[in-house]
Amino acid sequence: MMGLFPQIIFSLLTLLAFGLFVKKINEIRSAILLGKATFLNDKPLQRWKNVFLLALGQKKMFRNPIVALLHLIIYIGFIIINIELIEIILDGLMGTHRILSKPLGNYYSLFINCFEILAFLVTIVCILFLVRRNILKIKRFVSKDLNGWPRTDANYILIAEIILMSLFLLMNAADTNYQFIISSKISPWLHGNTADTLYLIEKSAWWLHILGIYAFMNYLPYSKHLHIILAFPNAYYAPLIPKGVMHNMPAIQNEVLYAMQPELAPSDALAPESFGAKEATELSWKNLMEAYSCSECGRCSTACPATSTGKLLSPRKIMMATRDRIETISKNIQQNKQFISDGKTLLHDYISVEELRACTTCNACVEECPISISPLDIIMELRRSLVMEQSNAPQEWNGMFSNIENNFAPWKFAPDDRDAWTKQV
Amino acid sequence: MKVLTMAEMAANGEQPEILFWVGCAGSFDQRAQKITKAFATILDKAGIRYAILGKEESCTGDPARRAGNEFMFQMMAYQNIQILNGYQIKKIVTTCPHCFNTLKNEYPALGGNYDVIHHTQFLEELIASGKIKILDSNEWKGKSITYHDSCYLGRANEIYEAPRKVLESLDMELREMKRCKSKGLCCGAGGAQMFKEEEKGDKRINTERADEAIETKSDFVASACPFCNTMLTDGIKNRDEDMNTSVLDIAEIIEKAIQ
Ligand code: SF4
Numbered sequence A: 001m002m003g004l005f006p007q008i009i010f011s012l013l014t015l016l017a018f019g020l021f022v023k024k025i026n027e028i029r030s031a032i033l034l035g036k037a038t039f040l041n042d043k044p045l046q047r048w049k050n051v052f053l054l055a056l057g058q059k060k061m062f063r064n065p066i067v068a069l070l071h072l073i074i075y076i077g078f079i080i081i082n083i084e085l086i087e088i089i090l091d092g093l094m095g096t097h098r099i100l101s102k103p104l105g106n107y108y109s110l111f112i113n114c115f116e117i118l119a120f121l122v123t124i125v126c127i128l129f130l131v132r133r134n135i136l137k138i139k140r141f142v143s144k145d146l147n148g149w150p151r152t153d154a155n156y157i158l159i160a161e162i163i164l165m166s167l168f169l170l171m172n173a174a175d176t177n178y179q180f181i182i183s184s185k186i187s188p189w190l191h192g193n194t195a196d197t198l199y200l201i202e203k204s205a206w207w208l209h210i211l212g213i214y215a216f217m218n219y220l221p222y223s224k225h226l227h228i229i230l231a232f233p234n235a236y237y238a239p240l241i242p243k244g245v246m247h248n249m250p251a252i253q254n255e256v257l258y259a260m261q262p263e264l265a266p267s268d269a270l271a272p273e274s275f276g277a278k279e280a281t282e283l284s285w286k287n288l289m290e291a292y293s294c295s296e297c298g299r300c301s302t303a304c305p306a307t308s309t310g311k312l313l314s315p316r317k318i319m320m321a322t323r324d325r326i327e328t329i330s331k332n333i334q335q336n337k338q339f340i341s342d343g344k345t346l347l348h349d350y351i352s353v354e355e356l357r358a359c360t361t362c363n364a365c366v367e368e369c370p371i372s373i374s375p376l377d378i379i380m381e382l383r384r385s386l387v388m389e390q391s392n393a394p395q396e397w398n399g400m401f402s403n404i405e406n407n408f409a410p411w412k413f414a415p416d417d418r419d420a421w422t423k424q425v
Numbered sequence B: 001m002k003v004l005t006m007a008e009m010a011a012n013g014e015q016p017e018i019l020f021w022v023g024c025a026g027s028f029d030q031r032a033q034k035i036t037k038a039f040a041t042i043l044d045k046a047g048i049r050y051a052i053l054g055k056e057e058s059c060t061g062d063p064a065r066r067a068g069n070e071f072m073f074q075m076m077a078y079q080n081i082q083i084l085n086g087y088q089i090k091k092i093v094t095t096c097p098h099c100f101n102t103l104k105n106e107y108p109a110l111g112g113n114y115d116v117i118h119h120t121q122f123l124e125e126l127i128a129s130g131k132i133k134i135l136d137s138n139e140w141k142g143k144s145i146t147y148h149d150s151c152y153l154g155r156a157n158e159i160y161e162a163p164r165k166v167l168e169s170l171d172m173e174l175r176e177m178k179r180c181k182s183k184g185l186c187c188g189a190g191g192a193q194m195f196k197e198e199e200k201g202d203k204r205i206n207t208e209r210a211d212e213a214i215e216t217k218s219d220f221v222a223s224a225c226p227f228c229n230t231m232l233t234d235g236i237k238n239r240d241e242d243m244n245t246s247v248l249d250i251a252e253i254i255e256k257a258i259q
């Protein structure tokens, strides 16, 4: 009876861990689907290519090769070491010890040795990243964007990875039946312990490791680390058109068309409810998915001409604010069954007019983002709402609009002088 | 030199090889007019049968759209497309990357489908095909120059090589700024910023870019956008009153180097 006890506990914990994880992922999925519909399923071949290049291949990371290499180690290490989880979970459920060692025969050591080398490399890189984040004063990491929770979040993840990797190595080191490439270097430190103590160390490390993994898995959806999952759909749905294009607004296109050619207007033409976005739910689901995918790395803000000249705007903060807002809305809906106004909106309460006005639409943020996020798209949707719904534009812009309307140019020149230059050649 | 309008050409039952879209800056702004004139002169010398819309041209609507005023944009687009389609325009060249982006990428969704190229691409073609010949003893030879990538030509449309190839054909020494091509820093004018005061910060964007241009210690700064040109000229002047590095459009440079 006693022998089954750990298996039962393990099974329950596994169920709980996966249950909670799936529940949270579903919540995030619903939150993303609060966004407006947008059609992004054309050209599947090109989209899959992007998944391989951008997400799997991390192509854009290689704009900085050294960091890209280090990041690749963590990333590959993370994915491959997780294969070992299959064995750990099977052992836990069946009460076995290294269940795959028999069927894999000689290959078993090869596998574990590979995992160990990766675990070791991941540990080293995590330490380097911790140093880079906290000791070297790199602008995008000291930025005020990360004040509070986000900075802690980033450090937690790195520390958690180091602990998990160390537990994995310790577990192997305490297992006297096996000799693996890295853990065998740790084993000597454990000499002098009795077989019982070693067994205890091994078992504890085993339990702490797998429980740590479960905790990490459930922490992920609350963290910037969600990008390890969402980077994939994000690459799939990445825009396939030139970055210069702002998406069309057919409702307004038709309104102008009907004003110019009334004979074309259908009698039942419905006016759209609103233009642009003042609330997160008025953005597209793609915008919202991007907000959840953002790794808060700040490459966008480093390249942003506004951020780098001290303006209030920071594209990273645009993404973080959008995620905060849609999370709040989603929680509100869960609690109240429907959204009960909290007197706030994305525009104004989370993102200010001053920030929006500083953008030059230069696309530097879009170009730099390793996971194909467009902060610019959100900025433009908010600007549309600001100008068209709230008539909130600086005086000079209002002047520019009326010049375009009356003189067909953004400046106040006589339209008749448009070709005046031809008389001087 | 006579610059024909589309209306004049159509009256004679003619179609141009290409329509030169001048743009608002190119039409009205004194500095940008020089670029327009230089490019028109090149077209003339190359024997291209081109036309302009003249008084029938309107703002493409780019600054309105980027400021958030979609209505104004759609109105301008509607008018322009009516006129362009009315003349059955097939091919357009423009000296402004903003007009280029709007005409090429945004008008198709509204029923305006044209083959649109930027003047730097057109110049590259003219040089490659021998339609214009660079003088062996041109005034630029051996001089150093740095090229500023316009956001709407560069990142927005990934045109990085054409302007550089044109400059290289002059035997100039091309020096790159710290941030160039896809990493190029904006001049600060895009997104309708040209038409308002900059938001508060600790430095102006054009000063930041001017500093990078000055750092290359080049004899000249090349641009391919009338707005970048203005921004960089102001930025350099702000840095140093006596600084005589001039910012020149690629069309102006080529015009002085051909027969
Ligand atoms: S597009 Fe706007 S937010 Fe993005 S880098 Fe340029 S100025 Fe910054």
Ligand code: SF4
Binding pocket: A293, A294, A295, A296, A297, A298, A299, A300, A301, A315, A316, A319, A368, A369, A370, A371, A372, A373, A375
């Ligand atoms: S938007 Fe992209 S570049 Fe910017 S912080 Fe997020 S992941 Fe990094």
